[in-house]
Amino acid sequence: MKTLVIAEHDNGALKPETSKTINAAVKLGLDVDVLVAGLNIGAMSEKLASIAGVNAVLTADNAVYEHQLAESMTDLVLSLADNYSHIVASATTTGKNFMPRVAALLDVAQISEIIAVIDADTFKRPIYAGNAIATVKSLDSKKVITVRASSFDLQGDQAQAPVTTVEMVSASQLSRFVSVEQTESERPELTAADVVISGGRGMQNGENFALLNGIADKLGAAIGASRAAVDAGFVPNDMQVGQTGKIVAPNLYIAVGISGAIQHLAGMKDSKVIVAINKDPDAPIFQVADYGLVADLFDVLPQLESAL
Amino acid sequence: MKVLVPIKRVIDYNVKARVKSDNSDVDLANVKMAMNPFCEIAIEEAIRLKEAGTATEVVAVTIGAKTSQEQLRTALALGADKAIHIETDEKLESLHIAKLLAKIVEQEAPELVILGKQSIDSDNNQTGQMLAALTNRGQGTFASKVVVADGKVNVTREVDGGLQTVALSLPAIVTTDLRLNEPRYASLPNIMKAKRKPLDVIAADTLGVDLTPRVQLVSVEEPAKRSGGIIVEDVAQLVEKLKTEAKVI
Numbered sequence: 001m002k003t004l005v006i007a008e009h010d011n012g013a014l015k016p017e018t019s020k021t022i023n024a025a026v027k028l029g030l031d032v033d034v035l036v037a038g039l040n041i042g043a044m045s046e047k048l049a050s051i052a053g054v055n056a057v058l059t060a061d062n063a064v065y066e067h068q069l070a071e072s073m074t075d076l077v078l079s080l081a082d083n084y085s086h087i088v089a090s091a092t093t094t095g096k097n098f099m100p101r102v103a104a105l106l107d108v109a110q111i112s113e114i115i116a117v118i119d120a121d122t123f124k125r126p127i128y129a130g131n132a133i134a135t136v137k138s139l140d141s142k143k144v145i146t147v148r149a150s151s152f153d154l155q156g157d158q159a160q161a162p163v164t165t166v167e168m169v170s171a172s173q174l175s176r177f178v179s180v181e182q183t184e185s186e187r188p189e190l191t192a193a194d195v196v197i198s199g200g201r202g203m204q205n206g207e208n209f210a211l212l213n214g215i216a217d218k219l220g221a222a223i224g225a226s227r228a229a230v231d232a233g234f235v236p237n238d239m240q241v242g243q244t245g246k247i248v249a250p251n252l253y254i255a256v257g258i259s260g261a262i263q264h265l266a267g268m269k270d271s272k273v274i275v276a277i278n279k280d281p282d283a284p285i286f287q288v289a290d291y292g293l294v295a296d297l298f299d300v301l302p303q304l305e306s307a308l
Numbered sequence: 309m310k311v312l313v314p315i316k317r318v319i320d321y322n323v324k325a326r327v328k329s330d331n332s333d334v335d336l337a338n339v340k341m342a343m344n345p346f347c348e349i350a351i352e353e354a355i356r357l358k359e360a361g362t363a364t365e366v367v368a369v370t371i372g373a374k375t376s377q378e379q380l381r382t383a384l385a386l387g388a389d390k391a392i393h394i395e396t397d398e399k400l401e402s403l404h405i406a407k408l409l410a411k412i413v414e415q416e417a418p419e420l421v422i423l424g425k426q427s428i429d430s431d432n433n434q435t436g437q438m439l440a441a442l443t444n445r446g447q448g449t450f451a452s453k454v455v456v457a458d459g460k461v462n463v464t465r466e467v468d469g470g471l472q473t474v475a476l477s478l479p480a481i482v483t484t485d486l487r488l489n490e491p492r493y494a495s496l497p498n499i500m501k502a503k504r505k506p507l508d509v510i511a512a513d514t515l516g517v518d519l520t521p522r523v524q525l526v527s528v529e530e531p532a533k534r535s536g537g538i539i540v541e542d543v544a545q546l547v548e549k550l551k552t553e554a555k556v557i
């Protein structure tokens with residue numbers, strides 16, 4: 001049997017999660033085919049075919065898949081499922097949306113957000129906001145798995161694998177795309193950046209997030225936020241780091257005016273180096289920080305920008 | 309329109325879970341329990357639909373041990389009209405839960421089911437999607453806005469790149485994200501009133517669902533601890549450390 005990985009992309013480009021998910025899939029020890037579904041994705045299919053470990057690329061290039069709605073993606077994946085023992089996708093909002101639907105219709109469990117592959121049936125995954133790591137063994141004959149990409153490495157390159165077309169076109173009428181509000185940013189994506197600087201409630205308002213810009217520019221960093229900062233309307237929702245936001249593990253994570261609630265730590269405590277800037281010496285964020293600076297952020301952010 | 313809201317009893321979100329010393333599971337003995345925060349948001353949304361005249365009845369359902377009736381009473385105090393307790397002492401998986409809920413959907417025929425997007429204990433984020441699959445309904449997951457009109461529901465979803473809106477034909481399934489609403493607190497008179505609202509109990513094993521485990525919990529461990537860090541004096545020392553010691557800038 002083989003493994004099917006479903007690629008994560010935005011029609012324009014592959015997301016780094018795809019390569020990392022292939023890295024996890026290779027560890028299952030089976031041949032890995034990759035399905036990419038979207039609109040005008042020819043160039044992307046070629047790119048996918050040269051990611052190390054890919055045995056074959058299947059492309060479903062059709063307007064029906066442009067927005068990767070759960071209902072049509074499920075129809076597509078189910079049409080291919082007979083050939084695969086493992087079906088794997090990134091635990092992004094796209095993967096989290098359609099994969100459980102696939103699992104239920106195959107009458108199997110979904111193993112969510114794995115962080116390690118022990119063998120083809122056994123995986124590690126965080127539970128309770130990452131305060132415990134469970135080792136779970138799937139007893140189903142077919143496995144449906146989502147992968148926490150930040151726990152896996154990028155794959156290298158290889159000579160092009162064959163690319164074939166999938167003709168199946170979903171006829172699902174259950175849902176219809178209406179609109180999308182894409183957050184535009186010149187900065188690297190949170191989940192791909194080497195450096196992340198995040199602001200919390202301590203930033204006081206959205207305008208003050210500009211204090212992070214200069215530092216982010218100098219470090220090539222992505223900018224994130226705590227839930228409190230998002231809820232207060234300082235910044236958009238897609239910047240939230242945490243249990244229910246994005247999971248990041250950069251080389252350097254700088255938390256500014258963030259207290260360090262369990263739910264925030266769940267999204268960043270696997271970062272290589274953590275810096276915390278907070279005026280409260282008892283803030284729990286200091287318990288996970290490699291370097292803590294007890295100070296008023298409004299004093300030290302301009303200093304930090306000029307010191308870099 | 310009838311709205312069904314499945315809810316779950318979980319560890320209180322302020323409590324840090326501890327692993328049992330034999331690594332068999334997380335220790336929940338004497339731990340404060342509460343309604344899963346995403347389920348509170350689901351209940352709130354259903355009640356608001358009722359207050360707006362869009363929904364006519366709100367039914368809360370939970371699957372679990374007898375103690376989970378506490379959370380059903382909370383749902384009733386918040387404004388649900390009736391509650392259903394599917395009783396079991398087994399630790400069930402999302403697929404089982406979705407199959408049991410599908411039976412309740414068959415019985416109750418709600419036009420909208422609103423669930424939390426994930427429970428903060430197992431962190432699976434899958435029951436709503438599975439229920440949508442099993443009942444052949446459209447799904448609007450991670451909702452930050454829900455608008456019901458003309459036999460449809462428009463759901464604005466929090467996605468990795470921003471916000472996406474989809475239109476689903478009713479009946480449909482919605483799962484809540486954090487910013488959908490801010491749940492209210494139950495007032496004392498409503499808590500008293502809730503004691504007299506109907507709460508039906510059904511044994512899980514009478515619903516004709518195969519509850520055989522599909523996933524074996526092999527072990528549970530503490531996550532790797534971070535080694536303690538240091539407090540730096542000022543920005544200059546911070547930058548120096550990041551350059552020469554950590555070598556990350």
Ligand SMILES: Cc1cc2nc3c(=O)[nH]c(=O)nc-3n(C[C@H](O)[C@H](O)[C@H](O)COP(=O)(O)OP(=O)(O)OC[C@H]3O[C@@H](n4cnc5c(N)ncnc54)[C@H](O)[C@@H]3O)c2cc1C
Binds near residue numbers: 279
């Ligand atoms: C179900 C659920 C899921 C959640 N998911 C997430 C999630 O994914 N991500 C997330 O982040 N949270 C999440 N939360 C929320 C979490 O519990 C906290 O409420 C949140 O992380 C707090 O954000 P904060 O640290 O910015 O705010 P606060 O806790 O208010 O901390 C603000 C900090 O700023 C410091 N500060 C203030 N002014 C200054 C200044 N001038 N200079 C320096 N420091 C200053 C203060 O000392 C304080 O430590 C979730 C909660 C629930 C219930």
